[in-house]
Amino acid sequence: MTEPVEDEVFRNEDWYAEEITARSYTRCSFSEIDLTESITRGAVFTDCSFGNVRFNASKHTDSAFTGCTFKRCNLFDAEFEGCKLVGTTFTECELRPMRVLGGDWSFAGLLGADLRGTSFQGVRMREADLTGANCVDAVFVDVDLSGGQLRGSKFARSDLRGSDLTAFDPFNVELAGAIIGAEQAAMIAMALGLEVR
Known part of the structure; x- marks a missing residue:
């Protein structure tokens, strides 16, 4: 150094x-x-x-x-x-089409950011502020989004496989067409008040 x-x-x-x-x-x-x-x-x-x-x-x-x-x-x-x-x-x-591989973006402020088509893979984004962010067609694979601020954000057609979606409120986040795994689907269903058997 x-x-x-x-x-x-x-x-x-x-x-x-x-x-x-x-x-x-x-x-x-x-x-x-x-x-x-x-x-x-x-x-x-x-x-x-x-x-x-x-x-x-x-x-x-x-x-x-x-x-x-x-x-x-x-x-x-x-x-x-x-x-x-x-x-x-x-x-x-x-920020388009930025690519992020690994690393720590916890507490990052991306309020209202246009992240369409960007790619985040294997990134730690705990408590990141994505309020109102446009993440349509973006890739968030194996990303830790726990504790994130996501109200009004759009993840339509995004790839969310392997990511922590515990902070996602299906009533306040646009998820139409998003790609998720079976475990994530069960979690989203429970958040909607559905009973998974």
Whole structure:
């Protein structure tokens, strides 16, 4: 890990295809930065803010963005593998078609996010805020969504196999056409007050 960077402001910089490996940033502000096709490996961003940053086609492996805020950022075709985004919030961001494999996104704030066609696999998303999120045609396979805030969210035609759906209220979440397993179906039926025999 290189010498940590703290309380710095980065603005209007071109970091196109930059490789950020084992660097640490704390309470830093990134504004109007081009990180298109950038790569992070083992990088740590703590309590940082990203505004109008382009992450298009970027790839992030074993990196951490904890307690960070993303506002009006573009993550088109971005990939996160084994990353930690605990407590990080996304506001007015372009997140399609983002792909997430593994990692911890617990307490992440995705209020009203457009997640249509995105993919989350094997991700821990405990108590994530997906209130009003549009997850139509998305993949949430083997995802821990326990304790999540899901009121008004749409999961129509999404793949939810293997995921923890205990926080799903069928009366407040749109699930038409969603793909689930037999055990999940029994749980949803019980939530509807049905008796499964």
